[in-house]
Amino acid sequence: MMRPRIAAVMLLALTAVLPLRAQLVSGRFVTSAYTWEQFDTVGTSATYLRAFQTAQVSVAQGDLSFHTYLQGALNATNEFGDLGRIRVYNLYLKWANIGNAVDLTAGRQAVYAGVGAGTIDGGLVRARLLDKSVTVVGYAGAPVVGRYDWISQGWDKGLAFGGQLTTSALENTRVGVSYVNWREDRPSYTSLRARDTTFAPYALPIEVNDQAYQYIGGDVQYRFQSKVSLYGRYDYDINFDRTARFQAGARFDVVDRLGFTADYIYRIPRVAFNSVFSAFIANNVEEMEFGAEYELLPRLRAFGKVARVMYDTDESNRWTLGLNSGYGSLSYSGGDGYAGQLQSVTLQAAYPLADRMIIPNASVNYASYRLSADDDREDALSLALGATVRPSQPVSIDVQGQMLTNRYYSNDFRLHLRFTYWFAEQLTLF
Numbered sequence: 001m002m003r004p005r006i007a008a009v010m011l012l013a014l015t016a017v018l019p020l021r022a023q024l025v026s027g028r029f030v031t032s033a034y035t036w037e038q039f040d041t042v043g044t045s046a047t048y049l050r051a052f053q054t055a056q057v058s059v060a061q062g063d064l065s066f067h068t069y070l071q072g073a074l075n076a077t078n079e080f081g082d083l084g085r086i087r088v089y090n091l092y093l094k095w096a097n098i099g100n101a102v103d104l105t106a107g108r109q110a111v112y113a114g115v116g117a118g119t120i121d122g123g124l125v126r127a128r129l130l131d132k133s134v135t136v137v138g139y140a141g142a143p144v145v146g147r148y149d150w151i152s153q154g155w156d157k158g159l160a161f162g163g164q165l166t167t168s169a170l171e172n173t174r175v176g177v178s179y180v181n182w183r184e185d186r187p188s189y190t191s192l193r194a195r196d197t198t199f200a201p202y203a204l205p206i207e208v209n210d211q212a213y214q215y216i217g218g219d220v221q222y223r224f225q226s227k228v229s230l231y232g233r234y235d236y237d238i239n240f241d242r243t244a245r246f247q248a249g250a251r252f253d254v255v256d257r258l259g260f261t262a263d264y265i266y267r268i269p270r271v272a273f274n275s276v277f278s279a280f281i282a283n284n285v286e287e288m289e290f291g292a293e294y295e296l297l298p299r300l301r302a303f304g305k306v307a308r309v310m311y312d313t314d315e316s317n318r319w320t321l322g323l324n325s326g327y328g329s330l331s332y333s334g335g336d337g338y339a340g341q342l343q344s345v346t347l348q349a350a351y352p353l354a355d356r357m358i359i360p361n362a363s364v365n366y367a368s369y370r371l372s373a374d375d376d377r378e379d380a381l382s383l384a385l386g387a388t389v390r391p392s393q394p395v396s397i398d399v400q401g402q403m404l405t406n407r408y409y410s411n412d413f414r415l416h417l418r419f420t421y422w423f424a425e426q427l428t429l430f
Contacts, residue, residue: 026424027057027068036414049076063096087148089119102127108144113137113164114178115217115235119144120160130169138163143184157185158210174221184211184272211272214238217245227253239273257295261305264288283312299326314338327351341377342369359388361400380406386416396420 033051051074059066069090092107103126110119122141129136140161162180193204217235222228228251235245249263268284271277289307296302301324309316316339322331328349335342344367352359363384370377386400398418405411 030054032418115215116162116180261291
């Protein structure tokens, strides 16, 4: 079980094995606030404030380190009384480079290993073999789901385990295979129901099945002389006995300043094997996209993409044209078909002043859309104006005002503030 005192226990464990030398303590603290006015009825409104405090701290000494990533959220104007919440995204110990080949981590950590992706309370081992041309990753732990509370499920309530093997033994090629078996326990709950013809309410216990996934997959990357890059991926759903995802992509840099891209993806929604949604038919979606990029000037690049999305009985198209520079971008996007009709133009800009101590930024977006051919066309305009101020190297202050206007909101205005502090210090505590 993951409890608040686990941080102290892990720190004590860290100090017990640290050799007597300096520790590097690094991280950042981010304080942010977001406020807006909401109209619940005509002429009646309320002002809302959401505040967040994020802390990312790492303590490292040689090959041993301790890592945390915590976030506190506060709703200052919530009539339901849910004033605050703490989320624990990372809290783990790491012992790196054991025997110049193995890394071990234990605690709450994110997993990215092919078909296996998520957060677990458990352990992970990464081994580099055969002159580091082969990497093997294995992990096991209790899945962290929902609100990322201090307390997670025990291994008896849910278990995720899997691994990935990757190799770069072939020249210019990376090949990987992976497996995951993920089971999440969903707690039961009660819900009010109407009793027979009297419609008298009563509490009915609802039992929820575990969420279970089991996948195996492989991926290949190939690059030739920095001119050609190829990628392929295949995921197989073992529980449903079907292809879950197939993806292929390519990039060709014909000359130094001109490149073309092509991508294809086939996928089926990831549905838990024994959930209520598994009783419904899940149709696949196919998507093809082609693009081109051209460098007009060292700081100016033009790009264009067009894609076709194919559903079971319908299809959609989308396209994007634009310019990217070192100080901003201008783009036009559109789409039609089953996903609706859209035309939009976006302009974003940021320019550093006073030796990058002040960076004003602004953006404007206009969109014209309708959800189907039978609906009326709608318009929306959004504006944002702000700046980033860096009075010193470790301190950054961001402020931005945002406004939206459409048929539903004549002037929806929002304000975002953020204060960031970076630090890195050498200490001799242990």
